[in-house]
Amino acid sequence: MTYIVKPKLHHPKLKQNALGFTHRDYEGKVSTLCAGCGHDSISAALIQAFFELDLEPHRVAKLSGIGCSSKTPDYFLGQSHGFNSVHGRMPSVATGASLANRDLIYLGVSGDGDSASIGLGQLAHCLRRGVNMVYIVENNGVYGLTKGQFSATADKGSKSKKGAGNQDAPIDLVSLAIIMGATFVARSFSGDKQQLVHLIKAAIEHKGAAFIDCISPCVAFNNHPGSTKSFDYVREHNEAVNAIEFIESKAPIKADYEPGTVALVRQHDGTYLKLKKLHTDYDPTDKTAALAYLMAHQAKGEVVTGLLHVEPEAEDLCGRMNVAKAPLNSLNEAELCPGSSALAKINAELR
Amino acid sequence: MPARLERTNDFVVLFANVNGSGSASANRTFARSILRMGVPIGSRNIFPSNIQGLPTWYEVRVTEAGHRGRRGGTDLMVAMNPQTWDKDVAGIEPDGYLFYDSTKYLPPSKFRDDINVIGMPLTEICNKQYSDPRQRQLFKNIMYVGAISALLEIEPAVIEKLIGEQYQGKDKLIAPNVGAFHIGRDYALQNLKGALGLKVKRADKVGDKIFIEGNAAAALGCVYGGATVAAWYPITPSTSLAEAFARYSRRLRTDADGHNKYAVVQAEDELSAIGIVIGAAWNGARAFTATSGPGISLMQEFIGLAYFAEIPAVLFDVQRGGPSTGMPTRTQQSDILICAYASHGDTRHVLLFPCDPRECFEFAAKALDLADRLQTPIFVMSDLDIGMNEWLVPPLAWDDARKFDRGKVMKFAELEAGKDFGRYLDVDGDGIPYRTYPGTHPSKGAFFTRGTSRDRYARYSEEGPVYVDNMERLKKKFETAKKLIPAPVRTDAREATRFGVVHFGSTTCAMDEAIGDLENNGIRLNRLRLRAYPFTDEVIEFFRNHERVFLVEQNRDAQMRTLLLDTGLVDANKIISVLHYDGTPITAQFIVGEIGRRMQELGRISIRRVAS
Numbered sequence: 001m002t003y004i005v006k007p008k009l010h011h012p013k014l015k016q017n018a019l020g021f022t023h024r025d026y027e028g029k030v031s032t033l034c035a036g037c038g039h040d041s042i043s044a045a046l047i048q049a050f051f052e053l054d055l056e057p058h059r060v061a062k063l064s065g066i067g068c069s070s071k072t073p074d075y076f077l078g079q080s081h082g083f084n085s086v087h088g089r090m091p092s093v094a095t096g097a098s099l100a101n102r103d104l105i106y107l108g109v110s111g112d113g114d115s116a117s118i119g120l121g122q123l124a125h126c127l128r129r130g131v132n133m134v135y136i137v138e139n140n141g142v143y144g145l146t147k148g149q150f151s152a153t154a155d156k157g158s159k160s161k162k163g164a165g166n167q168d169a170p171i172d173l174v175s176l177a178i179i180m181g182a183t184f185v186a187r188s189f190s191g192d193k194q195q196l197v198h199l200i201k202a203a204i205e206h207k208g209a210a211f212i213d214c215i216s217p218c219v220a221f222n223n224h225p226g227s228t229k230s231f232d233y234v235r236e237h238n239e240a241v242n243a244i245e246f247i248e249s250k251a252p253i254k255a256d257y258e259p260g261t262v263a264l265v266r267q268h269d270g271t272y273l274k275l276k277k278l279h280t281d282y283d284p285t286d287k288t289a290a291l292a293y294l295m296a297h298q299a300k301g302e303v304v305t306g307l308l309h310v311e312p313e314a315e316d317l318c319g320r321m322n323v324a325k326a327p328l329n330s331l332n333e334a335e336l337c338p339g340s341s342a343l344a345k346i347n348a349e350l351r
Numbered sequence: 352m353p354a355r356l357e358r359t360n361d362f363v364v365l366f367a368n369v370n371g372s373g374s375a376s377a378n379r380t381f382a383r384s385i386l387r388m389g390v391p392i393g394s395r396n397i398f399p400s401n402i403q404g405l406p407t408w409y410e411v412r413v414t415e416a417g418h419r420g421r422r423g424g425t426d427l428m429v430a431m432n433p434q435t436w437d438k439d440v441a442g443i444e445p446d447g448y449l450f451y452d453s454t455k456y457l458p459p460s461k462f463r464d465d466i467n468v469i470g471m472p473l474t475e476i477c478n479k480q481y482s483d484p485r486q487r488q489l490f491k492n493i494m495y496v497g498a499i500s501a502l503l504e505i506e507p508a509v510i511e512k513l514i515g516e517q518y519q520g521k522d523k524l525i526a527p528n529v530g531a532f533h534i535g536r537d538y539a540l541q542n543l544k545g546a547l548g549l550k551v552k553r554a555d556k557v558g559d560k561i562f563i564e565g566n567a568a569a570a571l572g573c574v575y576g577g578a579t580v581a582a583w584y585p586i587t588p589s590t591s592l593a594e595a596f597a598r599y600s601r602r603l604r605t606d607a608d609g610h611n612k613y614a615v616v617q618a619e620d621e622l623s624a625i626g627i628v629i630g631a632a633w634n635g636a637r638a639f640t641a642t643s644g645p646g647i648s649l650m651q652e653f654i655g656l657a658y659f660a661e662i663p664a665v666l667f668d669v670q671r672g673g674p675s676t677g678m679p680t681r682t683q684q685s686d687i688l689i690c691a692y693a694s695h696g697d698t699r700h701v702l703l704f705p706c707d708p709r710e711c712f713e714f715a716a717k718a719l720d721l722a723d724r725l726q727t728p729i730f731v732m733s734d735l736d737i738g739m740n741e742w743l744v745p746p747l748a749w750d751d752a753r754k755f756d757r758g759k760v761m762k763f764a765e766l767e768a769g770k771d772f773g774r775y776l777d778v779d780g781d782g783i784p785y786r787t788y789p790g791t792h793p794s795k796g797a798f799f800t801r802g803t804s805r806d807r808y809a810r811y812s813e814e815g816p817v818y819v820d821n822m823e824r825l826k827k828k829f830e831t832a833k834k835l836i837p838a839p840v841r842t843d844a845r846e847a848t849r850f851g852v853v854h855f856g857s858t859t860c861a862m863d864e865a866i867g868d869l870e871n872n873g874i875r876l877n878r879l880r881l882r883a884y885p886f887t888d889e890v891i892e893f894f895r896n897h898e899r900v901f902l903v904e905q906n907r908d909a910q911m912r913t914l915l916l917d918t919g920l921v922d923a924n925k926i927i928s929v930l931h932y933d934g935t936p937i938t939a940q941f942i943v944g945e946i947g948r949r950m951q952e953l954g955r956i957s958i959r960r961v962a963s
Contacts (some may be wrong), residue, residue, distance in 0.1 A: 057793075059790050074811075080797055082798075083800040084801040084802065086626075086652050086653060086656050089622060089623070091626075092582075092622070092624075093627070093629055093630035095582075095616065095623075095627050096582065096632070096633075096636075096638060097631060097634040097789070099579075099580050099616070099630075100579070100580060100631040100632075100633075100634035100635055103790070121620065125618070318614075322609070322611050323611055323613075324606050324608075324610040324611060324612045325608070328613070328614065328636045329579070329631075329636040332755075333577065333753075333755055335606075335612060336574075336577040336612060337575050337577060338575065340748070340751050342603060343747055343748070343749050346571065347559075347561050347746040350562055350563050351387075351559070
């Protein structure tokens with residue numbers, strides 16, 4: 001099987017962004033996923049987010065593991081380098097890549113099998129290290145490529161397509177991410193593109209580990225009654241805590257909203273997140289409260305979405321490790337090799 | 352009354368201590384004092400997988416002849432550990448010496464009639480001198496160094512200077528240590544004069560040689576070779592390699608603004624460590640990991656990815672006794688096959704076999720070049736004996752004109768000029784394609800890296816011919832490796848012979864010594880020291896040119912033999928395996944004994960005297 005190549009011609013009046021790129025410049029190959037797959041909607045949201053942020057596609061590195069979700073980096077940002085690594089190990093590859101060149105934008109795409117089962121350890125450690133990346137899990141509660149086995153995010157009691165009930169407790173990725181020290185944690189739904197695009201944009205601009213758990217129904221194996229990851233179920237139980245808007249302006253914005261309904265969160269780079277509070281008591285900078293809120297609503301079968309936690313002044317891995325400003329992969333012999341005179345000194349100490 | 356062993360600059364001292372008692376630094380001071388007297392030594396730690404409480408030994412072979420391997424046997428036992436007393440006393444050569452703490456009475460049954468016993472009430476002296484229990488313990492060590500060095504006639508000024516260097520920056524510790532040293536020394540001079548027949552006599556055989564661990568040397572090789580990302584998971588005996596890289600980098604790789612021109616990540620496991628290395632190398636940084644056998648087992652899947660997707664990676668395998676947890680603090684050469692064929696499917700990897708710390712330094716830098724040039728994992732096959740012991744080697748050298756070989760990387764200008772870029776396209780006929788670093792060009796040179804089959808332009812394909820085309824190119828690339836790897840070292844016997852011996856890695860020091868002993872026994876062997884895999888024509892020729900070839904390895908299953916036979920070019924009947932795998936470093940004595948016995952069986956030689 002080979003991929004179908006998209007025609008390069010497009011309408012001359014397609015909208016351009018500040019870099020003169022059109023939407024098409026952010027696309028990739030034609031998707032080979034099932035028609036209606038939630039993952040394709042996430043790819044579309046990613047394309048829109050990068051287009052709207054006026055980012056050069058080739059300055060993005062896309063990394064993934066194995067599974068349906070992990071195939072998607074081939075379907076967007078065709079001018080970016082991509083790396084489809086091994087199952088559950090994308091986080092370590094992304095960690096290494098981000099150390100080699102701190103100037104690129106790192107996008108990790110994973111699934112619930114990839115990140116909640118085989119790769120749970122790597123997910124946790126990547127987040128606690130604060131790798132500067134967007135880590136998005138396309139969460140459908142099911143193994144697609146191997147045809148319908150439960151994943152570790154499937155809710156207890158939910159039913160498989162063949163009618164079997166899941167007996168194991170689910171792993172709640174957003175709670176885990178908060179506990180592990182991710183400094184930007186959000187949940188969204190592939191069926192809510194508007195919310196998702198804003199969250200992705202904010203995550204890209206966040207300096208540190210930005211984690212998005214995106215419920216993305218599997219139309220082939222997990223979109224039936226009895227599933228808690230179906231389009232219908234998520235639509236009915238979606239409980240958004242806030243509506244987010246990413247504001248590029250670095251000047252403080254005067255809030256002219258009703259008090260308590262909007263919060264402006266200043267990020268590390270001086271940009272702002274405008275959070276329209278749908279639940280006025282929800283404070284995403286309060287980790288403890290966020291966890292309690294998530295647990296309470298999860299118990300009611302609700303899917304809490306929105307920006308759940310953010311530490312605006314977070315520091316990333318390269319910062320914590322005091323890594324040189326110039327990308328490590330750009331340093332040459334003169335910058336890296338201490339030379340024979342330094343070696344003579346070391347030899348002398350070893351006598 | 353036993354006779355007395357009388358030897359100068361040629362004897363073995365073994366210190367038997369309790370782990371965590373602070374003996375290591377005192378013993379090291381003792382070892383270095385002999386070097387400062389111009390007399391070469393071979394030193395080895397024999398230690399348990401434990402931090403405090405279990406027995407540990409430190410062996411110093413004083414050898415003016417400059418032998419670097421173990422000799423076997425003990426001439427002077429410094430028995431400081433009651434737990435191992437019986438074994439330690441039993442291990443002394445007849446007419447040898449036992450030095451012990453005589454504070455507590457021991458019945459005569461605890462000694463031997465055929466050894467010379469030197470007692471010194473160390474605990475009593477210490478208790479009299481110090482009130483703090485920790486001081487009593489620590490100063491006891493430097494005190495026995497004082498006594499023994501006096502009996503061996505080591506110049507006190509040499510040790511005083513070493514103590515000064517050791518505590519440089521913590522100057523208030525110098526005087527008490529020098530003081531304790533002299534208490535021990537004075538006691539020996541007054542009470543034990545003439546008790547020891549072993550002497551250290553100043554010589555000039557050390558020259559400009561340095562005393563360094565293989566792991567530290569390998570780490571320096573990584574600094575000099577331009578590694579910027581190191582990822583690792585703690586595992587004996589490789590831990591000190593990663594730690595030394597961090598230490599040397601802190602010192603040598605901080606930029607003018609105080610930022611680090613390196614990154615060291617202690618990963619959550621070995622899978623993550625190799626993943627970080629692969630991610631960094633994919634993105635154009637030089638990266639390495641250091642591990643041991645269990646880590647290599649865990650890294651298998653990622654190694655296959657790096658092989659197939661053609662990503663540079665350098666792995667130091669500081670081998671220990673396997674399988675499983677095996678003997679974590681003992682040495683072996685038993686990861687050869689798992690590294691050569693790491694991962695599922697058809698894979699082959701380049702292996703380098705350093706023979707001492709100096710080659711650890713050279714091969715580390717070389718491995719970084721090879722990884723970039725060949726775009727594949729490179730294994731540096733060290734072991735515990737080289738990695739965790741200090742060896743006396745020629746000083747490390749670096750040519751300031753040397754450039755890093757970053758391999759075939761297509762840059763912006765070439766892409767912009769319209770040069771055809773196919774990530775897996777063999778443009779030069781050597782099987783090595785060009786790669787691009789992420790972020791190079793806005794519209795050219797991007798590709799999708801994957802572990803699945805793909806065509807020459809990195810497009811996913813499971814077509815049979817496309818897959819075969821790629822696999823054949825990888826095979827060709829492995830052939831190209833033969834031209835780039837360190838060549839084997841051949842040393843012929845003084846007279847023509849039809850017999851040969853092949854060895855590699857840490858066996859070399861024992862072989863250096865054994866070859867002379869064998870010659871003295873009328874056994875002449877041409878030597879070939881393997882330094883890398885794949886095997887070059889020279890290696891194959893060596894087997895063709897000899898009637899029989901001894902192949903010396905430190906593993907049970909003759910793994911190097913399997914690898915040689917796998918070429919299909921070596922006659923299995925010609926190989927006689929000499930295998931040593933009990934976890935201790937192989938000795939010249941063992942090699943001479945085994946080869947002598949086999950030659951006798953072959954009826955080729957009548958042995959006058961097998962081993963000394």
